[in-house]
Amino acid sequence: MLILSTKNSLRSEQLICSHIHMNNSYSNVSFNKAKYIMLIRIKTIVVVVWVLSIGIAWGQAGASLADEYYKAGEYEKAANEYVKLLKTEVTWTRLVRYVTSLEKSNKTEEALKYLRKQVRSDEPNQFYYEVLTGQIATQQGDTTLANSQYAAAIKSGKSSVAKLEKLAVAFNEARETRWAIKSLETARTLSKDPTSYSEDLMTLYRAAGQTEKAIDEIIMTSKQADKKETVLATLQGYLNTKDEPLVEKALYAKIQQEPNELAYNELLIWYFVQKQKFSRALLQEKATDKRLKLNGSRIYDLGMLAMNNKEYKTAAEAFEYISTTYPQGQLYPFARRLVISAREEEVKNTYPIDKVEIRKLIGDYQRMLQEIGTNSKTLEALRSTANLYGNYLDSKDTALTVLDLAIDLGKTDKNFIDRCKLDKGDIYLLKGEPWESTLLYSQVEKSQKEELLGYEAKLKNAKLHYYKGEFTVAKDLLDVLKLATSREIANDAEQLSLLIVDNTGMDSTEAAMREYASIDLLLLQNKMDEAVDSLNRMLKTYTDHTILDEVLWLRANTYLKQGKNAEALDDLKKIISTYPNDILGDDAQFTQGKIYEERLKDKQAAMDAYQKVLTQYPGSIYGAEARKRFRTLRGDTVN
Numbered sequence: 001m002l003i004l005s006t007k008n009s010l011r012s013e014q015l016i017c018s019h020i021h022m023n024n025s026y027s028n029v030s031f032n033k034a035k036y037i038m039l040i041r042i043k044t045i046v047v048v049v050w051v052l053s054i055g056i057a058w059g060q061a062g063a064s065l066a067d068e069y070y071k072a073g074e075y076e077k078a079a080n081e082y083v084k085l086l087k088t089e090v091t092w093t094r095l096v097r098y099v100t101s102l103e104k105s106n107k108t109e110e111a112l113k114y115l116r117k118q119v120r121s122d123e124p125n126q127f128y129y130e131v132l133t134g135q136i137a138t139q140q141g142d143t144t145l146a147n148s149q150y151a152a153a154i155k156s157g158k159s160s161v162a163k164l165e166k167l168a169v170a171f172n173e174a175r176e177t178r179w180a181i182k183s184l185e186t187a188r189t190l191s192k193d194p195t196s197y198s199e200d201l202m203t204l205y206r207a208a209g210q211t212e213k214a215i216d217e218i219i220m221t222s223k224q225a226d227k228k229e230t231v232l233a234t235l236q237g238y239l240n241t242k243d244e245p246l247v248e249k250a251l252y253a254k255i256q257q258e259p260n261e262l263a264y265n266e267l268l269i270w271y272f273v274q275k276q277k278f279s280r281a282l283l284q285e286k287a288t289d290k291r292l293k294l295n296g297s298r299i300y301d302l303g304m305l306a307m308n309n310k311e312y313k314t315a316a317e318a319f320e321y322i323s324t325t326y327p328q329g330q331l332y333p334f335a336r337r338l339v340i341s342a343r344e345e346e347v348k349n350t351y352p353i354d355k356v357e358i359r360k361l362i363g364d365y366q367r368m369l370q371e372i373g374t375n376s377k378t379l380e381a382l383r384s385t386a387n388l389y390g391n392y393l394d395s396k397d398t399a400l401t402v403l404d405l406a407i408d409l410g411k412t413d414k415n416f417i418d419r420c421k422l423d424k425g426d427i428y429l430l431k432g433e434p435w436e437s438t439l440l441y442s443q444v445e446k447s448q449k450e451e452l453l454g455y456e457a458k459l460k461n462a463k464l465h466y467y468k469g470e471f472t473v474a475k476d477l478l479d480v481l482k483l484a485t486s487r488e489i490a491n492d493a494e495q496l497s498l499l500i501v502d503n504t505g506m507d508s509t510e511a512a513m514r515e516y517a518s519i520d521l522l523l524l525q526n527k528m529d530e531a532v533d534s535l536n537r538m539l540k541t542y543t544d545h546t547i548l549d550e551v552l553w554l555r556a557n558t559y560l561k562q563g564k565n566a567e568a569l570d571d572l573k574k575i576i577s578t579y580p581n582d583i584l585g586d587d588a589q590f591t592q593g594k595i596y597e598e599r600l601k602d603k604q605a606a607m608d609a610y611q612k613v614l615t616q617y618p619g620s621i622y623g624a625e626a627r628k629r630f631r632t633l634r635g636d637t638v639n
Helices: 002-023 029-071 075-088 092-104 108-121 123-139 143-157 161-173 177-191 198-207 211-221 225-236 244-257 262-274 278-292 297-308 312-325 332-348 355-372 379-392 396-409 414-431 434-447 452-467 471-481 487-502 511-524 528-541 548-561 565-578 585-599 603-616 623-634
Strands: none
Touching: 029 075, 029 092, 075 092, 092 108, 092 123, 092 161, 108 123, 123 143, 123 161, 143 161, 143 177, 161 177, 177 198, 198 211, 198 225, 211 225, 211 244, 225 262, 244 262, 262 278, 262 297, 278 297, 278 312, 297 312, 297 332, 312 332, 332 355, 332 379, 355 379, 379 396, 379 414, 396 414, 414 434, 414 452, 414 511, 434 452, 452 471, 452 487, 452 511, 471 487, 511 528, 511 548, 528 548, 548 565, 548 585, 565 585, 585 603, 585 623, 603 623
């Protein structure tokens, strides 16, 4: 249509010019000559456009026709078309399909003859012909000739990085991974960039089974900031496999080669965190902090991560480093408090609780407040001090006094005040004044409506009704909390609701459930001996009640807090033998494993307990953790 339209325009212009000439005979000769030249140029342009259009159309049609023949298995026809196309433009795909078509048509010799001719006459694409000649040699079993041709292709491609890149693609498509690697390694040398092609080489090394080199390449890629997520995802794939030790080895090697490359240090720290080796991660972070003068910010983050993972000793060490290294830094007041807080968590999670250590912690908090003063950065220390007094030293009035002071000093921080109110509610509950408790909890519920603290206050109110034996009210509140956005609160609500549902209705007085709830309150008040005595009475009184497995479970956990490991194990074994299929069966089995592993240091007994979680309770929520612990004790490499 474009050509026809141009011709019609030309004809019209000729007619117009002729008409002008007839009606303007007085026009001078120079004007006619200029008009004539213009017409000649237009004709020339039309012819060129027509020729080019025909060429493009033929090329597209020819390529389409050749591909159709090839896909249909009509190889002789395909070969005839591809050879025409190769005369206009040489591409790897066309070459491959042309040679393949000849081979499929039993014309391998013709293909070889073509390749030998082209390798001499088409220097820019010489490497393509050598690769294809090598492929045919491979198919014929002549590996010596094949390797010779592949080596020649590499030599031909050395004249430019672009050629070597094309050659790598060609080798990869020919499934000659080793030679594709050699092409890119040569291109890297030629480019003088030791990090070029890292991602491509990593993929090729993995395909070739060269795992160490693959890991090395992906680690090098971490130098590119935008590739960080890709690097972490790829390295994650090596964790928990037989190749995992190679990751750590490669990271150390890279750090030794380039000690100032922060990306490598970050990867090693990430690796240690993935393995939950927080102490080793801290050592690396300290070295990085000293070398790069990072003011302890990264160590602070690692300390918080260790705290969240209950690695309190490492967390305390991290915050201690910040306190001693940067006493004038912005993080100092926070780190100073968190050192004590980490130690506090360690003391509170070591049974039986050592009251001497509790008093030491209170002294540490007081000295810190005297040094730094009471301000927004240290107010949490007052809360911690109050809770230590109230929960562990039975100094409830002192605890309330400290909390009132904290509320007065932090009156501009609504959330802090509400947290203190929850603490006060807990202390009043310890004092046996539940009405004061529910008043405070309700204030926080109203203040923090639809917020996490509000849900926490509602849960405390629900538990308060539970302790008082008001199970219907408690369950109504718990049913609402099952939908809470906080997973932890929703789970706690679900468990307490199930406990109430499973153990009420057997008798009209709900006596067993009321007695159990009152024992729960005794434990909250740290009256453990009194609680154990009451649990013993329940076991004798309610011999056929559904609550008996819960009573054994509660007594086992109380024994653990008292440091009575043997007694706790006895109760757990009773749960497993008497109620193996009830809801607490897998809890009891897994807890046995933890006691043997963490407290009694009996490796074999712990492994046996964890294995039973896997075999006897295949759907248990403890399955993944039990498997991990079992494999660690056995000496496997695990994530």
